[in-house]
Amino acid sequence: MTIKEIVLKNRSYRRFHQDVRIDFNILKELVELTRLSASGGNIQPLKYILSFESEKNERIFRNLAWAAYLKNWPGPVEGERPAAYIIVMGDKKLKDSFGYDPGIAVQSMLLGAVEKGLGGCIIGSISKDSLRKDLNIANQYEILLVLALGKPKEIVIIEPLGPNGEIRYWRDDDGVHHVPKRSLEELIVG
């Protein structure tokens, strides 16, 4: 696949074939992609917790909030939940703030996941104190993002902005997820 094909296939998926397991080596291969990616000042302050077993997955899942714009949808039901997670953390012993590194890292990992027939969602809405407690995460690490991963079980369609420039994604009666995207012309200034 070309990068464009992979980027196109890399939608934010929130429902998965939960029974399709993702093993530790796959997750390590994704972290390897971030290891080889750019880092501000080459400090490489990001650290990762990998989860692919159901009990640990559940401890992560319960600390996540899903799809802010889908008011009547509390998140994926049992059977459609992520098969794995990568928790992205900043090591405060190495740096105070983590700048653009987390965005670079998750994009590398997601594109790598898509190439493997997987997909995921970058989740920033996390009960961080509770997750820290549930996973016994040392204070040295600032919890930044959670990458939820699995074999996607939903169709996601990109479409132009709605009336009045509406950017909120929505789900139709068939369960298809629609994501309005600004036009290329709107993104380029001058």
Place this chain on the structure above:
Amino acid sequence: MTIKEIVLKNRSYRRFHQDVRIDFNILKELVELTRLSASGGNIQPLKYILSFESEKNERIFRNLAWAAYLKNWPGPVEGERPAAYIIVMGDKKLKDSFGYDPGIAVQSMLLGAVEKGLGGCIIGSISKDSLRKDLNIANQYEILLVLALGKPKEIVIIEPLGPNGEIRYWRDDDGVHHVPKRSLEELIVG
């Protein structure tokens, strides 16, 4: 190429074949990759200025600082400078802060550039007030990053950390650029 091959080839290049031009359509294709990438809350607040002509390139170049760790190297000489730039900005009319979007965006663009035989460097050390004045950038836009692009004219090698965990990149007598990277084991917690 696989994602891993592209990520491996995607080093931070700072010297280029300046005479190998990059045209407007190539830059637009790179921005298209960010248009199709994830954005926090799907707000899509990033905007881009594209530059591929020598006079505009020069106005950008003079506002950038290069390679903090190479103390005796002020940046690429004429003939080895970037052939194009993409200035990544946040539209403050859409959002106050831009979170992980810029990192996601530049990684999409860089991987796309590598696939086209190009390469680049994410530059965060920018004389922003001066760049704003030189390019007449409206206050609505917060200047976040500059992506410098061109056909790479240097060899960049990844190697393990130096003694005492040294992470500073360095250039050897042959002009080869060495970048120490932490091990995978160091990145995975638990």
